[in-house]
Amino acid sequence: MSLAVALTRAQEGVAAPLVTVEVHLSGGLPGTSIVGLPEAAVREARDRVRVAIQNTQFEYPARRVTVNLAPAELPKDGGRYDLAIALGILAAGGQLPRESLHGCEFLGELALSGELRPVTGVLPALLRARHGKRCVIVPVENAREAALLNDVEVRVARTLAEVCAHLRGAESLPAPRNDDAMPSPAGSGGPDLADVRGQLQARRALEIAAVGGHHLLMIGPPGTGKSMLAARLPGILPPLDENEALQACAVRSVCGLPIEPGDWKRRPFRAPHHTASGVALVGGGSHPRPGEISLAHHGVLFLDELPEFDRHTLEVLREPLESGRIVISRAARQAEFPARFQLVAAMNPCPCGYAGDPNGRCRCTPDAIARYRGRISGPLLDRIDLCVDVPRLPLSELDGARRAQDESSETVRTRVIGARARAMARAGKPNAALSTREIERDCALGDGERALLQRAMDKLGLSARAYHRVLRTARSIADLADSDRIGRAHLAEALQYRRGDAGAAHA
Numbered sequence: 001m002s003l004a005v006a007l008t009r010a011q012e013g014v015a016a017p018l019v020t021v022e023v024h025l026s027g028g029l030p031g032t033s034i035v036g037l038p039e040a041a042v043r044e045a046r047d048r049v050r051v052a053i054q055n056t057q058f059e060y061p062a063r064r065v066t067v068n069l070a071p072a073e074l075p076k077d078g079g080r081y082d083l084a085i086a087l088g089i090l091a092a093g094g095q096l097p098r099e100s101l102h103g104c105e106f107l108g109e110l111a112l113s114g115e116l117r118p119v120t121g122v123l124p125a126l127l128r129a130r131h132g133k134r135c136v137i138v139p140v141e142n143a144r145e146a147a148l149l150n151d152v153e154v155r156v157a158r159t160l161a162e163v164c165a166h167l168r169g170a171e172s173l174p175a176p177r178n179d180d181a182m183p184s185p186a187g188s189g190g191p192d193l194a195d196v197r198g199q200l201q202a203r204r205a206l207e208i209a210a211v212g213g214h215h216l217l218m219i220g221p222p223g224t225g226k227s228m229l230a231a232r233l234p235g236i237l238p239p240l241d242e243n244e245a246l247q248a249c250a251v252r253s254v255c256g257l258p259i260e261p262g263d264w265k266r267r268p269f270r271a272p273h274h275t276a277s278g279v280a281l282v283g284g285g286s287h288p289r290p291g292e293i294s295l296a297h298h299g300v301l302f303l304d305e306l307p308e309f310d311r312h313t314l315e316v317l318r319e320p321l322e323s324g325r326i327v328i329s330r331a332a333r334q335a336e337f338p339a340r341f342q343l344v345a346a347m348n349p350c351p352c353g354y355a356g357d358p359n360g361r362c363r364c365t366p367d368a369i370a371r372y373r374g375r376i377s378g379p380l381l382d383r384i385d386l387c388v389d390v391p392r393l394p395l396s397e398l399d400g401a402r403r404a405q406d407e408s409s410e411t412v413r414t415r416v417i418g419a420r421a422r423a424m425a426r427a428g429k430p431n432a433a434l435s436t437r438e439i440e441r442d443c444a445l446g447d448g449e450r451a452l453l454q455r456a457m458d459k460l461g462l463s464a465r466a467y468h469r470v471l472r473t474a475r476s477i478a479d480l481a482d483s484d485r486i487g488r489a490h491l492a493e494a495l496q497y498r499r500g501d502a503g504a505a506h507a
């Protein structure tokens with residue numbers, strides 16, 4: 001029987017399910033059919049593969065060629081199956097030893113010349129292949145991301161001919177070079193907090209946000225340093241561990257974005273413009289692609305001018321803000337993408353930007369201000385633990401030399417890492433991710449503190465969610481102070497960052 005089997009992988013969210021390519025040659029009219037839910041680009045593989053095989057000095061079988069992609073219910077798209085299909089056809093026709101395909105997985109699109117073209121999602125595929133103990137052959141242009149993993153056997157190839165030579169044992173393919181995958185020292189590079197003058201309260205809030213992974217909203221007039229501060233959050237966060245870095249890179253890989261070997265361990269920082277579409281922001285499309293919130297996985301999503309974002313899109317954020325993932329459903333398929341990002345948002349206090357400014361420059365009516373703030377819904381605001389004013393600075397603070405209070409990112413980061421380590425030792429996760437039960441265990445209050453919190457809840461009209469969020473923030477503040485117990489001062493400070501509730505509800 002002229003049957004050959006080659007393994008490859010599909011792309012489904014950031015997963016990479018195994019796909020078995022079966023090729024059967026039979027008598028009858030020459031022709032090729034591909035079955036197994038192939039979409040247009042996969043059906044076109046028929047022509048690409050035929051020409052590529054001919055241009056590689058092989059013969060395309062003059063028989064009936066049936067290619068089956070299993071499992072059939074998995075929709076298949078793109079040119080990523082080309083290489084596996086070509087090898088299956090060559091093996092079925094006896095131009096390659098059939099056993100030579102065993103123990104390997106193949107990824108790659110074919111050019112008509114027989115050259116291999118890069119595909120998206122190589123990293124997710126390799127993460128899955130880790131467990132299969134098979135060698136994975138990938139196009140040379142995907143070598144950089146392939147080099148990030150050192151526990152999978154990977155070989156890189158330029159052409160179909162090279163892959164065939166390797167499989168026949170004539171010439172073996174090289175492994176991706178690992179040396180340029182060495183990460184630069186974590187936290188290096190990027191803008192430094194030492195550039196920011198004053199804004200002590202905002203700096204403090206940024207530090208607490210970094211400790212616990214809390215979401216942060218900065219409110220202030222134009223040009224006071226909100227964007228500067230936001231851009232400096234990744235630089236004070238604890239380093240990504242290997243696994244987190246790989247997960248973050250996997251999203252980039254699915255999007256076909258480059259992964260720089262030098263800084264693949266750096267925390268993502270995504271700052272989409274407010275005109276970005278809903279799909280660009282949260283992901284979607286008929287072949288679901290991840291959006292900015294997934295590209296910010298394990299990093300920071302900065303939404304500048306928050307009220308200018310499409311209201312519906314902001315509402316969609318509510319779910320991932322709590323669950324850390326987004327499920328995109330389309331008629332044909334469903335995809336899930338990770339989206340455990342830390343939200344940093346900035347806004348002006350009113351449409352003109354100067355409400356509350358001592359020089360009385362703001363001419364906005366209370367109505368206009370209410371409408372402006374009302375664009376951010378209560379439920380969204382409820383999920384933001386830290387809300388802080390970033391007021392205009394007096395000139396005296398801006399000019400002149402850097403003062404001791406303008407600490408560098410390095411100094412702040414050292415404190416953050418220490419405080420985060422306490423949280424990790426206690427609960428195994430950052431404080432913002434504590435479940436209700438873990439809050440009961442780790443955020444127990446004394447009588448005095450409980451009374452304070454009760455009064456504040458009544459006064460600010462806090463929701464049950466806000467109550468838990470205050471406790472998580474207070475836990476982070478206590479961790480920064482190296483305190484096992486949440487003290488009165490920690491709780492009071494945490495409450496102070498919730499003024500947003502009252503502001504939005506009653507402005």
Ligand SMILES: Nc1ncnc2c1ncn2[C@@H]1O[C@H](COP(=O)(O)OP(=O)(O)OP(=O)(O)O)[C@@H](O)[C@H]1O
Nearest residue numbers: 195196197198199221222223224225226227228229
């Ligand atoms: N606290 C600060 N320390 C040092 N420079 C500052 C500070 N605030 C503002 N600047 C200067 O003003 C510029 C604008 O700051 P930034 O973009 O952070 O303002 P913003 O608060 O985001 O304003 P907008 O509301 O218009 O977006 C900075 O590039 C910097 O030159």
Ligand SMILES: [Mg+2]
Nearest residue numbers: 226227304346
């Ligand atoms: Mg700005």
Ligand SMILES: [Zn+2]
Nearest residue numbers: 350352362364
């Ligand atoms: Zn105004």
